[in-house]
Amino acid sequence: VTITDSMSQSDLVVYRIKDMIIRGELSPNARLPVEKDLAESLNVSRGGLREGVRALSVLGILETRQGSGTFVTDLNPSMLLAPLSFVVDLQHADDAVNLHSARRVLETEAAGQAAKFITEEQIAQLDEVLGRFELALSMDPVDHQAILELDNEFHRIVAEASRNPILGALIAGLSSRTLRGRLLRALNDDRAEQAAFAEHRAIAAALREHAPDRAQLRMANHLLVVEDFLRQEPAPDFEASAGVSGE
């Protein structure tokens, strides 16, 4: 980014504050100078400063704490990559296969890494999720909403166990709620859910054995089922509903 004449005041604020963070003048969790001083040192109006600061807050770079001022956040990658889920939600149906195969590459790698690093506690968490998954499947009618959430939780734990927060953040971003909801609605029959349960159980078994190759294969297999479905079927209904509607 270069500073240009056409930059608005708030752009300038965004650019300068990011630059201060990159150069280490402002570190994670540091407090920003008071508004008046900062506006003067950046040579912008207080209105422009406020607008820029708000934008940086929405992006997870700054946070305003009531009564105590504005701070740099801890700059956690998962927060900074959060707009990714936004990107995913805005995409069109015809790109779903590409999106899904990108997700498969990331999650397969995460499963391999997780097999090396997963803790006893995380294995117990996976088992608990699987227990609740089985319960939801045994309900009459099957609790699709619960399954959607458990599926999400399972993949989140695996991504976290990979111990690479960048990988985790990208996976979280690509698995936006809206998208999962659409996929699940598309796959929404009890048999598909039974199969998904068995696939999750196979992934968990490989992780428990700390077997990276098997964990990778099991994860890739699981995600390919969905991908193949997307390739065969006409684009699922990608209508507006944000989140999962209770149908």
Next chain:
Amino acid sequence: MAVTEDAIASIKAMIVSGELSPGMRLPPEKELSERLGLSRNSLREAVKSLEIIRVLDVRRGDGTYVTSLEPALLLEAMSFVVDLHQDRSVLEVFAVRRLLESHAAELAATRISADTIASLQASLAAATHSDDVEALVAHDIQFHRAISEASGNSYLAGMLDALSSATARARVWRGITEEGAVQRTLEEHSAILSALTTGDPDLARAAVVVHVAGIEAWLQKALPKTAE
């Protein structure tokens, strides 16, 4: 803050529903703020935030437009994440780059056009006779971007863009130049290119893994051990 987030959600909903599509102009601020029941201030902040992540394009004296919404464009806006994380996270970033880039090369091997290969060969030849960091960085960006684009998956390409900031590249190339490792690094590019030229996906993947892993190893040594 919550109000700004509501405003962002409202605009996003208009895009997702198709009421606003790529390239379309937003209604005037006054009209939109009234319709969404928001103050003009909140709306302005929301627009600013959406501009930063390249969902909206504010053209001064003209109006506010929805961008192309191409994943590559939107994800590129996130590249500052990498700029912000120069220490320990840089290795985590490179581990993910190795993964995505090798996958992109594998796909590109069967999809890349003869024209793209020719232009990469020219770029590589020019870089070989250069010791100017800026020229090397320009070649590097062109080289890696051409491959990720040739993968045909805009999500892969976009994530790679998001993970490869120009600032970080410049830093790496300065180091490579200082160490006299330019030749070796360009030979790695040459190996990737020849795998793409023969259209061998496995070889292309392997060549990229070797290349990125080499940079990771270098970074591991070069990074100060102070951070965490």
